[in-house]
Amino acid sequence: MDLFSRSWTALRTAVDDLTDEDWERPSGCTGWLVRDLVCHLVIDAQDVLITLVTPAEAEPTVDAVTYWRLVDPPTGEDPLDALIPRLAAAYGEPRWLKFHFDDVGSAAGRAARLADPDVRVATRDEVLTAGDYLSAYVMEWTLHHLDLIAHLPSAAGPPAETLAAARTTLETIAGAPFPEAFPDRDALLVGTGRRAPTAAETAALGGLAARLPFVLG
Structure with missing residues (x-):
């Protein structure tokens, strides 16, 4: 839960530091501008709030790692993916989207800090503890x-400890480690298909290269 707070605080700070011009730059999500990604993050924050107040009595069906599933790469035909840019554009000026994100994001952060990690919650037709949900x-x-910062070279990246934790989760899902020579950031970018591996990286990956990308859903 501490890592949740660190990763969320760092991401919210990065959004707060955006200039008006930054909102119109492309993001690392194919087809989405930075403003579209932030709009998606508003929905993510709402999901956190909803899940933390959706208690469950059943035994957990997933944990922080098995919450994630490997899915097919997006085709661009998902109705929600197409809806996000329209929702983002409806805010008009960046300041209104930033205000909404800060408002909902702050609430999600507070809810996470107040949550009992042992309480069971329900989401996506699964049951898990609040602690595992926030860790996921x-x-x-x-x-x-x-x-968010894919095309913002001067922007601060995620904290080192959250990069390391995300890498560990990805390696567990993949069932194989990435080469030790790969920095955590590159392991995540290459491993999830956010950038193609170089020839040297492909050679270092060995048989794992043929299984890329690992797309999580």
Whole structure:
């Protein structure tokens, strides 16, 4: 839960530091501008709030790692993916989207700090503890932080400890480690298909290269 707070605080700070021009730059999510990604983060923050107040009595069905599933790469045909840019554009000026994100994001952060990590919650037709749910979101925040700054070279990246935690989760999901020579950031970018591996990286990956990318859903 501490890593959730660190990753979420870092991501919210990165959004707060955006200039008006930055909102119109491309993000690391194909087809989305930075403003579209931030709009998606508003929905993510709402999901956190909803899940933390959706108690469950059943035994957990997933944990912080098995919450994530490997899915097919997006085709651009998902109705929600197409809706996000329209929602983002409806805010008009960046300051209104930034205000909404800060408002909902602050509430999600507070809810996470107040949550009992042992309480069971329900989401996506699964049951898990609040602690595992928030731990799972370290991956979401870290990857989207990398997406946010993909074309903002001077922007601060995710904290080192959350990059390391996200890498560990990805390696567990993949069932194989990435080469030790790969920095955590590169392991995540290459491993999730956010950039193609170089020839040297492909050679270092060995048989793992043929299994890329690992797309999480």
